Amino acid sequence: MYTLPGFAFVVLLLTAASAAANGLALKKDVELAGSAAAGKAGPLFVTADRIESTAPNVIEASGRVEARQAGQNFFANWLRYDTTLSLVEARGQVRLEQAALLVTGDALKLNLNDYSGGLTQPVYRFPSQQGRGGADYIEFIDENHFKLQDATYTTCPTDNDDWFLKVSDLDIDRTRNVGTARHASLQFLGVPILYTPWADFPLNDARKTGVLAPTLGTTERSGLDILVPYYLNLAPNYDATLYPRLLSKRGVQLGGEFRYLLNDMHGENRLEYLPNDNEANRSRWSVALNNTYRLSANTQAGMLFNQVSDDDYFRDLSNLISITSLSHLNREAWVTTQHAAWNAELRAQSFQTLQDSTAIPIAEPYARLPQARLGMLQTFGRGLEFRLDSEATRFAHSDPAKTEGTRVLAYPTLRLPLSNSFGFLTPQVGWHSSYYALDDDTLTKQRITRNVPIFSLDSGVAFDRPFRFAGQDYEQTLEPRAYYVYAPYRDQDNIPV
Missing domain, CATH: 2.60.450 (lipopolysaccharide transport protein A fold)
Incomplete structure (x- = not known):
């Protein structure tokens, strides 16, 4: 030796x-x-x-x-x-x-x-990620770089290889956190679903520009449907995705989504456009905008806008039941402010109603153009609380046969919470006042006022006792509660909403 x-x-x-x-x-x-x-x-x-x-x-x-x-x-x-x-x-x-x-x-x-x-x-696994697989041979290039021949790669749980990637050459670069596959096929239960001569993918949660997983399908309305999304990692706080889509019966649809996150604003905006639909003989489009802005520490503004070119857009061009069943598309803009003792909101809202020519007509909701709200909460000595909920709303409708008008509500209340170790008692008195101004000359009363005093009493007690069962200590509790409300009758037959 x-x-x-x-x-x-x-x-x-x-x-x-x-x-x-x-x-x-x-x-x-x-x-x-x-x-x-x-x-x-x-x-x-x-x-x-x-x-x-x-x-x-x-x-x-x-x-x-x-x-x-x-x-x-x-x-x-x-x-x-x-x-x-x-x-x-x-x-x-x-x-x-x-x-x-x-x-x-x-x-x-x-x-x-x-x-x-x-x-x-080799059979390999990345402990910090979910990636794992096997190969015929692994070549170590350096400490953070290796290549695999005739390899598999999956992120499925152990002993569950339903989905996996089978490649002839797999390059794993942990310095760049990028994997590169050549002659790769995506397989489900051993059956090839999709083939690509080249693909790369991130090894961590970092975003990366490139082609996302395509979707392939067929429908009676649109024929063969192929969607190949392309993701653009523009910056850490904003990105975009392009959605080129081939519909064999209709043509080529173009779509795009842009997302951003800034200090005082964030949003998601998506557009779709199908020029000259071969089945409908017209161009078709959809818009979905959702943006929120922080104007100050207490004040926010936002807008939500959804619209499609025609009533059948989702039924013809979407495969998701949750989308094809949509009947109302919301469109609204708002400004809200929150403070210690009061809050306020100004909102405008309308809807696009999507009718189905083969079904019963759908009622279109009233638009609120606009709606203003004011709320207050003030606490006095001994826990006495004063609260005010109020709003003024202008209701409008696209159907001339529908009655339009303005509604003003005010509901001030006084509340005194009382409690101790075994129960509570909370009396409350309030005055609910409503005013309606209706734009309908056929009505006998176009101005309607309703005032309703409301009294409520909320109470409860708590009983508890320890006991033993099967050698174990337990605590039994019983908490009965009684709630009483009184509001006198008022005739409301002439009040529309």
Whole structure:
């Protein structure tokens, strides 16, 4: 047996018997001291049933081999290490553990200076992500870069490989957090669904410009339907997606979505356009805008606008039941302000009603053009609360036969919450006042006022007692509650809304 002067690592000569007797074992921790710098292999600690020096600066270990170096662990049935070349060779149930990679295989060869080498029949996993798979061979380019041949890749849970990517060459670059696949097919339950000669994808949650997963289908209304989204990672706080879509019976539809998130505003806006629909003989489009703006610490403004070119747009061009069943598209703009003792809101709202020519006509909701709200909450001594809820709304309708008008509501209340350790009592008195101004000359009364005093009493008590059951301590509670409301009768036959 040779002596090894100038050894670049430390070898722990422990036989299986002595290790078992003393309870000694290596801690399987791949984050002992970070990763070793490329070109500067750190000390290697080895334990095995048998360790011997077979040549100058060469050792061989066999039987339950465990080797540890800063940033990674090795496990195998047999291991050979050449200190001159910093070359590790391992065979038999090989397992390599790193902070960002766990891989097993049959035979390993790895240079610890530049982390180049390879492993046959690897099965790999990324602990910090959900990606995993297998291959015929893995080639290590450097510490954060490797390539796999005839590989699979999936993010499905373990033992659930319903969806996976099968590729002839898979390049994993953890420095750029990008995976590149060549001659790849997306498979479901072993059946190829989609093929691409080239594709790349992020290895983490970071966004990346590129083609998203296409969708392929067919419908009776539109024929073959192919959608190929293209994502644009414009900046960390805004992005866009293009939606080119081929409908064999109708033509090519173009769509786009833009999202943004700024300090004082955020929004999502989407447009779709189908020029000269071959089935409908007209151009068709849809608009969906949703934006919110913060004007100050207490005040926000926003707008929501949805519109389509015709009543049948979603029925003809969407495959989702939740979309095709839409009957009203909301359009509104608002300004709200919140303060300690009061709040206010100004809103305008209308709808586009989508009729179905084969069904019963759908009633169009009234538009609120506009609606103003004012609320107040003030607390006085002994917990007495004054609250005011009020609003004024102008109701409008596109149907001239519908009665339009203005409604003003005011509901001030006084409330006194009383409570102690075993119950509570809350009396409240209020005055609900309504005023209607109707734009209908056929009505006997165009101005209607309604005033209703309202009294309520909310009360409750709490009973609890400890008891034991089946040797366990429990607490039983009983909390009866009584709530009484009184509002005198008022004739409301002439009030429309």
